[in-house]
Amino acid sequence: MCGFGGEFRLDGRAADVDAVARMAPCLHDRGPDSGGHWANGPLALTHRRLQIIDLSEAGSQPMVDEELGLVLVFNGIIYNYEQLREELKAAGYRFFSTSDTEVVLKAYHRWGARCVERFLGMFAFVIGEVATARLVLGRDRLGIKPLYLSETPGRLRFASTLPALVAAGDLDTSVDPVALHHYLTFHSVVPAPRTILNGVRKLPPATVRTIEPDGTTDEVLYWKPEASRVLDLSDEEWRERTLAALRLAVERRMVADVPVGVLLSGGLDSSFVVALLAESGQTGLQTFSIGFEDAGGESGNEFVYSDLVAERFGTDHHQIRIATRNMVPAVDAAIGAMSEPMVSHDCVAFYLLSEQVSQHVKVVQSGQGADEVFAGYDWYPPLSDVPRRDAVDAYRNVFFDRTHSALNDLLQPDWRLSTDVSKAFVQAHFAVPGAEDTIDAALRIDTQIMLVDDPVKRVDNMTMAWGLEARVPFLDHELVELAAACPPRLKLAAGGKGILKAAARGVVPDEVIDRTKGYFPVPAIRHLSGELLEQVADALSADAARQRGIFEPGQVGALLDKPNETRTTLGSNALWQVGLLEMWLQKMGVG
DSSP, rough: EEEEEEEEESSOOOHHHHHHHHHHOOOOOOGGGEEEEETTTTEEEEEEEESSSOOOOOOOOEEEEETEEEEEEEEETTTTHHHHHHHHHTTTTTSSSSHHHHHHHHHHHHHGGGGGOOOOEEEEEEEEEEETTTTEEEETTTTTTEEEEEEETEEEEESSSSSHHHHHHOOOOOOOOHHHHHHHHTTTTTTTTTBTTTTTTEEOOOEEEEEEETSOOEEEEEEOOOHHHHHOOOHHHHHHHHHHHHHHHHHHHHHHHHSSEEOSSSHHHHHHHHHHHHHTEEEOOOOEEEEEOBTTTTTTHHHHHHHHHHHHTTTTEEEEEEEGGGGHHHHHHHHHHSSSSOTTTTHHHHHHHHHHHTTTOOOOOOOHHHHHHHHHHHHEEEETOGGGGGGHHHHHHHHHHSSSSHHHHHGGGGOOOSHHEEEHHHHHHHSSSSSSSSHHHHHIIIIIITTTTIHHHHHHHHHTTTTTTEEEGGHHHHHHHHHHHHHHHHGGGGGGGGGHHHHHHBOOOHHHHHHHOOOOOOHHHOOOOOHHHHHHHHHHHHHHHHHHBBBHHHHHHHHSSSSTTBBBSSSSSSSHHHHHHHHHHHHOOOO
């Protein structure tokens, strides 16, 4: 797991190596072990490395293969790299390392841009052909690894983080009004290719973009899960298939030259991962749970369940307790680690958890993604019987933070849009063929859009802030394909994630399977008070906020008067959502 950046010129000039060098400090936390630079004519690259596969210098990046005339920067892990390596060796390729990075490089030479279809993993990469000056960018199927872009006439810059592009300079850092609408409507999600800044875009998931020296671009979407009912299976066969697919996904994610731990929340998903690893014979497995002080009548931990799982499977368990007094500095640091503003309060939880976990291991597995893939959230059951013609409105009612009218009331006139662009986005996505039922359409947009730019991005940003690689078995693309084809009734059963609960029965303790669904609790953010409330208020009253003029002062004043009263549809603190955006923009020094 790493971080990279670079510049590609299309105007006949040499790449600006100084601008690329300015990116490197912003990438250091993603790759604290080593770094490197490379430049040749129109292309310049920088890379920071977290050593997971092939710990020797042979695996360093940027990786250059002079024999093949290729250079590569890569972030991620290819779980089947050893099998691909053997296949490539049989085809006559010679290897100078044992890294998965070199497998990506030679796989591209062998199979071209379609090599991504052979990769099982999470990845973002940029490959340069030295002789032709062709550039190829790729991103994994579920967008687990980020790739940010800044395009101006004659120049493309790219990086693993948005702040790296800001640091490079010469960038339009004004706020994108459409992205702002999405952020305040779609639960802080800004779908690719947009970001909150006009001058930064992101390569969509499951996409390969090829850029020729003359600027001609070809972009291919190489994967999407289908909600087709082509598998005629009994309920028991679905249970068996789901268990087998998850077992394989967890096994794949143990590939490493360093120990692999597990983030154990005490919920079904992470407990299932621990149980399957124990079943496979893993011993000495390190597990990690975090808890906070209670606030607003809300419990700040789920230790009773994580302790139960750790004891049942004999893990080397670490129970991490965070005092409220440590929250304010952590909030500021977590915001600094965000490539895009993210409202979910468990960003801070993941940040603090990752800080502690990184002192013990470099790689962890996480239960992220199960709720979106297997219908675990409480907004899915109300959609199950909604006619397809009413699907968009029904989805908006259960998921959107506020109506278009309420959003315009919140914004000052210059930021109001006449069109409900967030509704239009959902309409376009729901209109794509392949999801006959409303629940299928909702799960598809949540898996391909919401999941990518909320939970997945959150985990990547917060773990990589501490040089910690998080692997997500529930986003194994073969498991996602199976879940998409699974009948909705099996996913919605038992209060949600029914097929997953059935698969877990006999593997995971019943107390965990049958418990009420919990969330990653951070009461001090859900119930703002004291120093943290002052921090939000200061950001919203700062000169930068007044000059930007996004929010109506009267609306902000009403939120500050009753900071914990107004909630979004999904229960987020509305003041936190508004304040976080300003805190992030000010932290980035943009807008």
